[in-house]
Amino acid sequence: MSFTYEYARPAVTVDCVVFGLDVSDLKVLLIQRKLTPFQHSWALPGGFVRIDETLDEAARRELEEEAGVTDVYLEQLYTFGGLDRDPRERIVTVAYYALAKLSDHRIRAATDAMGVGWFGLDDLPKLAFDHADIVQRAHERLRGKVRYAPVGFELLPQRFSLTQLQRLYEIILGTDLDKRNFRKKILAMDLLVETDEVEQGVRHRAARLYRFDRRKYDRLTKQGFEFAM
Amino acid sequence: MSFTYEYARPAVTVDCVVFGLDVSDLKVLLIQRKLTPFQHSWALPGGFVRIDETLDEAARRELEEEAGVTDVYLEQLYTFGGLDRDPRERIVTVAYYALAKLSDHRIRAATDAMGVGWFGLDDLPKLAFDHADIVQRAHERLRGKVRYAPVGFELLPQRFSLTQLQRLYEIILGTDLDKRNFRKKILAMDLLVETDEVEQGVRHRAARLYRFDRRKYDRLTKQGFEFAM
């Protein structure tokens, strides 16, 4: 099948910045390119948008095909349309960011990728295209978003301790938080429910585990509640 | 000039939601389409992105060509990629929103538009394509943005009274604000400078005019200040 256009048109791709939370670091998932241009360079997972799929569908498809990533929180970030993004031709890319539970994923290289890996945000290799700009913008967005929407939970396991949650905010916001004040604030929102489980495999007193109650959050939101950290 | 691609690709357009502030209302600038599809319908100004222009450039060009709008605050909003947005072919549109000083513009119909007009947000005609969705999203974004960034000033003349500014926030946020508290808060930020001018042509005591000091804002921002209303 081939199509002819009267005027040259930009092509459309999607690229995804997948974040994962390590013990002490935010990580980004990168793939090593099998093909030119930027062969062997590290890059964001992504690719051309097909004529019969939406942008979100394209993003999820590429994530699965290139890195074996499924079931993540996914949100559109920004569309990059610089003239020289790609040396071959004019490409407009719709960038997404995703939040993954690091533990969940048996990530794997696939299809167009030679390898897949998690890299600390402050320890990224040189990236293909303008992908470093995209990562930076995704990081800024995450920092902003985490403060007024309960998206942080997407980076933690289903059940987590308050200390884990506090670490998450400290890592993303880059600040230290007071333990007592943090707990007071997050518990006062009444979005967490205490489970009857505790942390496993630690060599000290185990912390109680909580889970985020999304239904409660949706209900409160309808009543005008606004999440804020 | 014509180009052949092996696979069908989505085309890329830009569409702009231009906001303007009336005495008592937020208005949106619409154009009446001269061409099919949706001939004679009202729609957002916009059009195809050329191969040799960035997305921002395309948005500004279309604004000028179709509605005579120049020199506005312009920010990318979201990219819409639904499969059936356009009955002719698959089109991905990068939506922008713009803030215009309503008084400045001698808007005019041009090129691909039959007419141009400002419409109250609660009084929009039926719009072409998915443009109603785009307007809604732009409105939500503006409501959010105005609270943590000093963008509201883009809708007011260079010099404005505190009452005008308060009205702006009341209109965009949809709430009533207390006059004394509003003044205290905005003046405490130290972003406004008193001019030696007063309102003209009112039939009562004229209010002092202020202007927004962007340099001061930039300076304070670098020092960690965060705007919030």
Place this chain on the structure above:
DNA sequence: TCTTCTAAGTGTATAGTTTACACGAAGTGT
């Protein structure tokens, strides 16, 4: 120039929120 009208401009007290701060107890490992 007096009167009327409209919006401008201004302060305080109270409630609520955010911050700073430290230690005893639980549980693990030796």
Place this chain on the structure above:
DNA sequence: ACACTTCGTGTAAACTATACACTTAGAAGA
């Protein structure tokens, strides 16, 4: 039983947000 580590908890002080009403400037018209 002892050492070690993290858990879990309250209060006082500083700050911020809210509620609230009257006097005065200036324009317009009698």
